[in-house]
Amino acid sequence: MTDDTRAAELDAIVAELAPLAQRYAFVRAKRLPGIALTTYTRMPSWRSEDPPLAAARYLVWIFGVDDLSDDWSVPLPELRARYATLRAVARGAAAPPGDDLAALLAEVRAALAQLPLWPALADTWACSLDDLLAGMEAERDPAPRESLEAYLAYAHLSIGAMQDAWTLLIVLNDASALAQLPTISAALRAEARVIRLANDLNSADKELAEGKQNALTLLAPYGDARALAEAALAEAIRAFRAAIGQVRTSSGRFEQCIAATADATVAFYKRFTFHEFDHRAQ
Template sequence: MAVRAAEPSPLSLSMAGPAAEAAARICTVAGKLQRRMRLWAAEFPAPYDPDSFDPGLYSMLALAAAFSEPRRTVDELQPAGRVRLWTLGLARCAARAASESEVRRIAEHCAAVADGAAPAPGDDLARFLAAIRDELSELPTYPVLHEVWRDELRRTLQALSRNRAALGRRPTFEEYLDNADCLGLALTFTAHRIAIGDTGPGEEPTDAARAVQRAVRLSGDLGAAARRVDPGEPNALTLGLPRPALELRLAELTGQARRLIAAARVRHPEQADHLERHMDFYAGFFGTTDH
């Protein structure tokens, strides 16, 4: 009597199983994080108008976080996710501000709240920052990385103030690139280090994060060529350099970031992997992977 081969279980992995399983886990965590982001935006609504903060934006932010840390849970990704959403709200408030002095006032108030001051009543941006501050301060690594976190926040606030001060005066490309702290990616990365308990020595992760931040800024600008670029919005494409020169500069920035990531990997392997995956995610998202 012929022996009939057992049919595979519907739960068995296919030949592409491990990769598919990892992708499914990333998407699951991203979906949970996206829902939390939308709840945070509803809790602190003023900076998050639906026209600018649509479902696609929340999806992209959550996928970037989950792809960068495929083994982490949504709870472990939450602190950095909150900071990332807050930085975008900060940028939105700065863009809406009526004057340079108003941007300075926003920056000064946020700095004070980060240091422990109470947010002004009705100030959703400051209320959100206070909630982030309180959440981070309860984590064991916060005392170790508090000064790094505070320095990155200062750099982000100063960069946004410089953006506003430069309105009406087109910066040079290098000035524009040097102001990449306005993205807040290095600030978000510092929150992630606090969340995962990174107490390793050295400044290598910070240097690598700032290099990744510059590469991501230029990658995003080059990706903007596929859509209409607002002439009033800071963007490398409006600074007069031909696209081939910008693509070459992106390749240089990416190479520099990879070298700094490699140096950080000696003592911070997980954080180095996070930064490299984050940079590569945005290169793929913006369609600049081949450049």
């Protein structure tokens, strides 16, 4: 694959996603190149494996709900009411007029509902959304967590990795996965820890300035917070590789996609953020 080929593929994905930024006010167009990179890195054959880009559209939605949750000007009761709406939409309710987040969620759900594995995984997907929102709500609690593990107990949920992965599983349509759901769930929790720690290393300075907790603020009393977080990330990567190694679908594509997602995200966060990445500038 040449650099020109990759750039052209990323351009094509961005072009497919760009109308979302026109239809939905919460979508930040500057994030689309990073989402395109994630999509293409793990699924070079996206035109055949996920032609409507349902998984990429869902990543756009995850960023949007994260922005809502991070907006502390939104009172907690209002945030909980928005979450209740999103939980209902995830289970088939219509999106209320004027709620763009709910509308995009309904759009993604409708695309997934056309796929063969949806009946078997719809409840799992909706429950994972519940976990995502519960993790995001927990981030509103300013009380310091007593340990890194106590922090990761909710922070691995709020990063959105598991929701993304269950969406990929539905898209890839390998029915052999259905007999391995507990093993897959364990692997996805391990993946989420990797992505959370990589994210925290990337955003530590920003979150410190905002007075928010992350892995580094919790580790600071014990020494060099960055070095300790990097060690925790290295251990999380080892645990993830062991866990994903237990997943063996018939096609092998799901475990390949999840491993590629974790590896690519760790590498991405060492250099970029989703707010600033521009593939044409690299």
